[in-house]
Amino acid sequence: MEREEKIELAANVVRDDGIIGYPTEGVWGLGCNPFSEKAVERLLRLKKRTKDKGLLLVASEIDQFFPFLEGLEENNLAQLDKIWPGPVSFLVPDNGVAPEWIVGANETLGLRVSAHPEVKSLCDQVGPLVSTSANITGFPPVKSAEDFLVYFEDEIDYVLEGSLGGLEKPTEIRHIITGEVFR
Numbered sequence: 001m002e003r004e005e006k007i008e009l010a011a012n013v014v015r016d017d018g019i020i021g022y023p024t025e026g027v028w029g030l031g032c033n034p035f036s037e038k039a040v041e042r043l044l045r046l047k048k049r050t051k052d053k054g055l056l057l058v059a060s061e062i063d064q065f066f067p068f069l070e071g072l073e074e075n076n077l078a079q080l081d082k083i084w085p086g087p088v089s090f091l092v093p094d095n096g097v098a099p100e101w102i103v104g105a106n107e108t109l110g111l112r113v114s115a116h117p118e119v120k121s122l123c124d125q126v127g128p129l130v131s132t133s134a135n136i137t138g139f140p141p142v143k144s145a146e147d148f149l150v151y152f153e154d155e156i157d158y159v160l161e162g163s164l165g166g167l168e169k170p171t172e173i174r175h176i177i178t179g180e181v182f183r
Contacts, residue, residue: 007118010160011125018157019043021134021148024058025087025116026167027141028134028148030156031058033126040101040130046155049137054104056089056173058112058131060123065111067097076176084113085120087171091182102130112171118162133170141170 001009010020017039019032030046032039034057044051059065062084069077072092080090091108098109112131114120123129133141134148142148143164153159173182 003121006160007121007125010122010158013158014039014122014126014129016157019046019155020158020160021152021156022118022122022160023116023145023162023164024119024131024171025114025165026170027143027164028145029058029119029131030134030152031122031129031131034102034128034130035099037099037101040099043130043132046152047132047135047137049132050104051101052105054106054108054110055102055130055132056110056112057098057102057128058114058119058123059128060114060120061085062113064123064128065113068092068095068109068111070097071095072176079176080113085115086113087115087165087167088112089171089173090176091173092176108175110173116165118160122160 013020014033017036022029030043032043089110089112091110094103094107094109103109135141
């Protein structure tokens with residue numbers, strides 16, 4: 001099967017409220033439609049993660065995040081534009097647009113514009129996607145397709161094949177206003 005067909009299959013699963021596994025910049029990820037409460041709740045159950053922690057969203061271009069960025073200062077928007085696409089996730093103030101099951105108990109929303117080829121192609125088709133490390137809460141993130149399948153093979157709807165990017169760990173998470181680095 002050609003790469004484009006695999007991307008289309010993954011996109012259809014996301015559109016149908018399914019859960020996919022896919023490679024990211026540093027670790028394997030789990031993803032779903034962030035606007036589907038049903039899909040997000042299922043993903044949280046798989047990870048054994050509580051809803052209050054919130055989830056990060058990934059996109060292929062900053063334009064896909066504009067509704068979430070409304071109200072952000074120009075200098076902060078310029079910073080995002082300078083760094084993205086890239087392996088840095090930013091916490092931005094929640095402006096009330098993102099669903100509560102994405103924001104959790106936080107006052108911020110985690111966002112990243114990815115340059116990873118599979119992530120970018122997928123988000124080109126479906127828009128923003130939940131992007132969380134493929135692991136059970138409390139365990140290390142998965143760094144190989146083989147380990148991913150051990151954890152999740154029978155639990156998800158599709159695995160998008162591909163290689164991890166060059167990072168040795170999950171992406172950095174930084175607060176857009178304070179500059180504080182959380183990971």
